[in-house]
Amino acid sequence: MKRRTEITAPVRLALSDLLLLGLTRLRTRPLRAALSALGISIGIATVVVVTGIPASSQQAVMDELANLGPDLLRAAAVPDQSHSDTPAGLPEASIGMAGRIGPVQETSGVANVHAGVRRTDKVDSTGTGITVLAAKPNLLPLLGAKIHSGTFLTTANEHFPTVVLGAKAATWLGITDLPPGQPKPRILLDDTWFTVVGILARSPLAPDVEQSVLVGWDAAKTTLAFDGRPSVVYVRATDTSLEDVRAVLGRTLNPEQPGLVQVSRPSEALAAQRITQNAFSTLFLGLAGVALLVGGIGVANTMVISVLERRREIGLRRALGANRGQIRGQFLTESVVLCTIGGLLGAVLGILGVIGYANSQGWPVVIPANALLAGVGASIVVGVLAGVYPAVRASLLTPTEALAAD
Incomplete structure (x- = not known):
């Protein structure tokens, strides 16, 4: 009688299991996790602040123009x-x-x-x-x-x-x-x-x-x-x-002498001021992008070091049956969770910054929803990009290499 060969499909970790694995390391090394997330937080907070403050300023100007009316003309006499x-x-x-x-x-x-x-x-x-x-x-x-x-x-x-x-x-x-x-x-x-x-x-x-x-x-x-x-x-x-x-x-x-009359629209000066402020906003958004890049590099560095420190853990898990996909998922999840926490914290800090500055200037508080979504989304993207290389590197370790590491 022929023996039947059964191929066991690799077990896929549930999303909840991946999240638990991703949070475990962050709980055991909270200081390192906080410092790594700090760079992301600063970048996201900067994104929110440099979009929220100009938006609040613009809303204040628009409210003021609505009260004053954009229908005002000023005709001034010009010296002959x-x-x-x-x-x-x-x-x-x-x-x-x-x-x-x-x-x-x-x-x-x-x-x-x-x-x-x-x-x-x-x-x-x-x-x-x-x-x-x-x-x-x-x-x-x-x-x-x-x-x-x-x-x-x-x-x-x-x-x-x-x-x-x-x-x-x-x-x-x-x-x-x-x-x-x-x-x-x-x-x-x-x-x-x-x-x-x-x-x-x-x-x-x-x-x-x-x-x-x-x-x-x-x-x-x-x-x-x-x-x-x-x-x-x-x-x-x-x-x-x-x-x-x-x-x-x-x-x-x-x-x-109609040439001695200069007719202007005062609200145009305020519109020009808004253009100048928008130019500065673009500059600050560039700085926010640099902050995000630095934060992402910090997260990637943390994850690479984590792979080197946890080679025995990786080898033990591989020996107990964990496949490469599960190892990749674990480290990628850790990176995404780390950056998501940093992104949410940065969004909160940015909101508080906009509220504080707008109130100090007497402006209405306006925080663009797309800036918040883009900020948190950017932090998740940074987490994925920062975690790809460490996750792939961890998954390529064989059980014998990992367990034999000093």
């Missing part, structure tokens, strides 16, 4: 080179003329009255860097600006010697707050005392207003010899017609 002694200015009726353009919703303006600013009559007004602007009461809502302290110019006080300070001008003058119930400070414009009734918050779309002292239009005429000619006109129009309004605004404000 043929009459260099004449201050730049638009016709006195230019603000009203801009309001007659069909799609225009609201207009306002400011005018440089060329007055000196002093905190006290004991100092000279030269070289302060502060401009005195005559302003209309509707300037604040049109720019989407906010009051930091006090009130803005109104129809009730614009005829009187009262002023509102821009954010930077207030800092330069040392008047940063107007506590209620206390006497209002006064400043000198030329030789006339004006009472400070308000301080503006920062206004990114109107940097000239930030560093200026705002006085009522009529008060400027009666006390500062203002001629009524605006130097800047602000216009809000419907989004769909903004470019059309921009094309005709110069000719409308100054029909005789």
Whole structure:
């Protein structure tokens, strides 16, 4: 009777068994595992931070633009080179003329009255860097600006010697707050005392207003010899017609010399700033990639050393029936588990970093989900790549070679 030859198929380890094998070595050498995972953690945290912080900044800018409106145009008078002694200015009726353009919703303006600013009559007004602007009461809502302290110019006080300070001008003058119930400070414009009734918050779309002292239009005429000619006109129009309004605004404000009117869109400056920030983000992402590479090399080095240290264990397992595939799976699993732990820890650290920085800047916290997924996915890929060579090297050891090792 012929004997039947039975071929026993190699036993495949379940995924749970592979995970237990991968975690066993990490539990027995926690310090080495932590140091190896640290490099991966730094790389992933850097990826999250350099994507989360610009995203939070961008969201803050977009929220600010949404409040201010991307429908704002700024038309400024350009000095006439043929009459260099004449201050730049638009016709006195230019603000009203801009309001007659069909799609225009609201207009306002400011005018440089060329007055000196002093905190006290004991100092000279030269070289302060502060401009005195005559302003209309509707300037604040049109720019989407906010009051930091006090009130803005109104129809009730614009005829009187009262002023509102821009954010930077207030800092330069040392008047940063107007506590209620206390006497209002006064400043000198030329030789006339004006009472400070308000301080503006920062206004990114109107940097000239930030560093200026705002006085009522009529008060400027009666006390500062203002001629009524605006130097800047602000216009809000419907989004769909903004470019059309921009094309005709110069000719409308100054029909005789439209070339002396420069029309710009303040939100474009913020868009350019975003492009610059995105360029820096790309640079930092490159640095994050380097950090990931260094972390992956550290993991690979740890796994290679682990193979050399555990040759007897590998030989014993091979002698007890473990095949090469099981040995490869064990070491590859260890590497992937190590990098996954590092990736998750790095993601947590990155999230905490973004939250901390965004809160310190007053920004909304925005963490792109694709950055988190890409970061953790990258750590797993690094684990696979870092573990391939050590796993293959371990599986190629024969039981006699491994058990005979010193």
